[in-house]
Amino acid sequence: MEKVLQYKAALEKRGFKVRVFESAAQVKETLLVEIPEGATVGVGGSMTIEELGVEAILRAKGHEVYWHWKSSPAERAEVTAKAFLADYYLMSANAIYCDGSLWNIDGNGNRVGTMIGGMGKLIVVAGKNKLTEEDPVARIKRDACPKNAVRLGLKTPCALTGKCTDCASPDRMCKLTVELKNPPTARNMEVWLVNEDMGY
Amino acid sequence: MNWDIVQPNLEKRGFATRRFATAADARAALIEEIGENKKIGLGGSMSVVSLDIEGELKEKGCIFYNHSACAPENIRQELINAQFADYYLASSSAVSQDGVLYNIDGRGNRVTAMLWGSSKLILVIGKNKIVPKGEDGFERIRREACPPNCRRLNRNTGCALTGKCTDCAPSAGRICNAFVTIEHPAGRSTELWLVDEDMGY
Numbered sequence: 001m002e003k004v005l006q007y008k009a010a011l012e013k014r015g016f017k018v019r020v021f022e023s024a025a026q027v028k029e030t031l032l033v034e035i036p037e038g039a040t041v042g043v044g045g046s047m048t049i050e051e052l053g054v055e056a057i058l059r060a061k062g063h064e065v066y067w068h069w070k071s072s073p074a075e076r077a078e079v080t081a082k083a084f085l086a087d088y089y090l091m092s093a094n095a096i097y098c099d100g101s102l103w104n105i106d107g108n109g110n111r112v113g114t115m116i117g118g119m120g121k122l123i124v125v126a127g128k129n130k131l132t133e134e135d136p137v138a139r140i141k142r143d144a145c146p147k148n149a150v151r152l153g154l155k156t157p158c159a160l161t162g163k164c165t166d167c168a169s170p171d172r173m174c175k176l177t178v179e180l181k182n183p184p185t186a187r188n189m190e191v192w193l194v195n196e197d198m199g200y
Numbered sequence: 201m202n203w204d205i206v207q208p209n210l211e212k213r214g215f216a217t218r219r220f221a222t223a224a225d226a227r228a229a230l231i232e233e234i235g236e237n238k239k240i241g242l243g244g245s246m247s248v249v250s251l252d253i254e255g256e257l258k259e260k261g262c263i264f265y266n267h268s269a270c271a272p273e274n275i276r277q278e279l280i281n282a283q284f285a286d287y288y289l290a291s292s293s294a295v296s297q298d299g300v301l302y303n304i305d306g307r308g309n310r311v312t313a314m315l316w317g318s319s320k321l322i323l324v325i326g327k328n329k330i331v332p333k334g335e336d337g338f339e340r341i342r343r344e345a346c347p348p349n350c351r352r353l354n355r356n357t358g359c360a361l362t363g364k365c366t367d368c369a370p371s372a373g374r375i376c377n378a379f380v381t382i383e384h385p386a387g388r389s390t391e392l393w394l395v396d397e398d399m400g401y
Contacts, residue, residue, distance in 0.1 A: 015370045077318050085280070109316035109386035116305070116378050117312030119280065175384040176315055182370050182377040184308035 004193045007131050010100030015182045017190045024196050027125055028052050034123075035063065035088055042083025042118070043067040044091035044111035047151075048125050048199030054090075068110070080110040087120040092199050093191075094144050095136035096126055102180040102191070103136040105145070107173035116178070122189035127198030137177065144200040145174060201330035203394045209299030210392055213384050217392045226324055226395050227251045233322070234287060237261040241282030243310030244268055246349075247291035247324050247400030267309065279309050288313040288321045291400055292382075292392075293345050294337035295329050301382040302337025304346070306375035315380065320389045326399030338379060345401040350375060 001022070008018045021027045031054055035041060041063050043049050050069075058065050066083040068076045083089060091111055095103040102124065106112040115122060132139045141164040149159035154171035158164050164174075183189050203219060210217050220226040230253055234240065240262055242248060254264055265282035267275045282288065290310055294302040301323075305311040314321060331340045342365045350360035355373030358366025368374050 080316070081284070081318070084283070106315070107386070109388065112380075113312045113316030116308035116315070117279070117283065119276065172384065175382065175386055177381040177383070178311075178315075179379040180377065181379060182374060184377050185306045185370075185375075187308070 001195050003131060004128055004195050007096055007098065007100070008193055010098060011096070011191055011193075012100075014100040016100065016102075017183075019190060019192050021192060021194045022196075024052060024127075024194055024198055027192055027194055028054055030192075031090075031123070031125075032057060032061075038062070039087040040064045040066065040082070040085075040120075042086035042089045042114065042120065043069075044083070044089065044114060045069055046090070046092045046111075046125075046199060047148075048092035048127060049090050051198055052125065076108075080108075080114070083110070084114045084117070085119050089114055089118045089120050089122045091115060091122075091124055093124050093126045093130055094140040095132050096130050096191075096193075097136045098131070098133045101136075103140065104178050104180075105137070105140050105174050106176045106178070109176050112176055112178040115180070116184050116187070120188070122187065123192055124189065125192045125194065125198070127194045127196055129197040129199075131193075136179075141174070147200045149173065201327055201332065203327060203330070203396060206295060206297055206299060206330055207394055209297065210295075210394075211299075213299045215299070215385050215390065215392050217394055220393060220395045221397075223251065223326070223395055223397050223399055226393050227253060229393070230289075230322070230324070231256060234262065235260070238287060239263050239265065239281065239285040241285035241288040241313060241319060242266040243282070243288070243290045243313060245290040245310070245324075245400060246352075247326060248289045250399055251324065267307075282309065283313055283317060283319075285319050288317060288319040290314060290321070290323055292323050292325050292329055293401075294331050294340040295325060296331045296337050297333060300337065302331075302341060303380045303382075304338065304341050304376045305378045305380070308378045311378055311380045314382065315386055317388050320391070322391050322393060324393045324395060324399065326395050326397055328398040328400075337381070342376075346376060348401050 146158040267278040292301040
């Protein structure tokens with residue numbers, strides 16, 4: 001827990017509100033209590049949130065959940081717009097740097113766009129595997145991108161070899177990089193750090 | 201610094217570009233492009249302000265959404281309207297010679313619209329935004345854009361007072377929260393209008 005607490009302090013110094021959890025199970029429990037009846041929930045493409053397993057429970061409780069992974073490609077614009085406007089937005093972070101900044105690389109832009117400008121309460125759930133003292137972009141391109149490329153069936157060099165070549169592939173997903181040094185002005189958001197590995 | 205070298209690099213990255221000799225040319229083209237009865241989102245870009253298109257387009261039935269020009273209680277709806285408008289107009293605070301866009305934002309509504317949306321995004325970019333070789337895009341912004349913007353917005357930041365970034369606290373009215381690097385266009389309609397004059401900060 002020591003490492004998690006160090007990163008909590010660094011994030012708080014930069015103005016982020018942080019909660020700390022021992023396990024993913026605790027996060028799941030807390031999230032289901034936090035989200036009030038009737039609230040709409042948007043999800044940014046996240047293996048962390050997928051692994052958390054809250055989606056089915058939220059839907060069973062009557063919440064509208066807007067997650068473009070779970071809809072058809074034709075519906076993507078509409079679903080991501082609803083997620084942007086939803087009462088809650090759940091995602092992870094690709095990396096949290098030791099100086100207390102949040103880092104994300106995105107392809108479509110809906111995840112990082114909603115992270116910054118979304119209208120509801122943002123909860124960023126990050127396992128301890130996201131905490132890094134090395135260059136955060138290097139961490140992301142080594143530990144997250146290849147797995148995501150494979151998961152999405154993309155024909156990028158990193159999907160085939162595991163190594164980033166800064167490719168010109170039409171399937172390239174690393175188009176947008178966002179470093180959040182502080183919470184965006186007036187953004188209602190929390191970072192939930194978890195003392196377990198979660199997602200990529 | 202000249203768009204001649206940068207424009208092909210932007211296109212290689214998949215950005216659609218248009219080139220204009222003067223801001224006046226870009227202005228005329230923008231008026232024609234937008235036409236009548238359109239909804240237009242604005243994100244506080246001084247380059248766009250300098251084009252002075254609001255009066256003429258309003259006469260043609262266009263509506264502008266700008267959260268810094270509306271009543272405080274309407275800000276949330278204004279931001280939503282801007283994000284989901286027909287057009288979103290901004291600039292880019294820096295463009296590297298190899299064609300990467302750099303932007304910093306405080307509230308983040310401007311970069312949000314640059315990153316994602318269903319509107320048609322037009323970024324009008326003066327040649328002063330081209331980053332000198334060997335300098336990082338964000339360095340250009342901190343040196344040339346943050347100080348005048350902080351002064352314009354009446355913030356008590358280190359850079360407003362001294363011209364130098366002091367990585368100040370949010371309580372000082374910090375405007376640099378989200379640092380955004382765009383290497384390739386996201387999956388949204390984007391056009392870069394490159395102008396051979398200085399515009400904005």
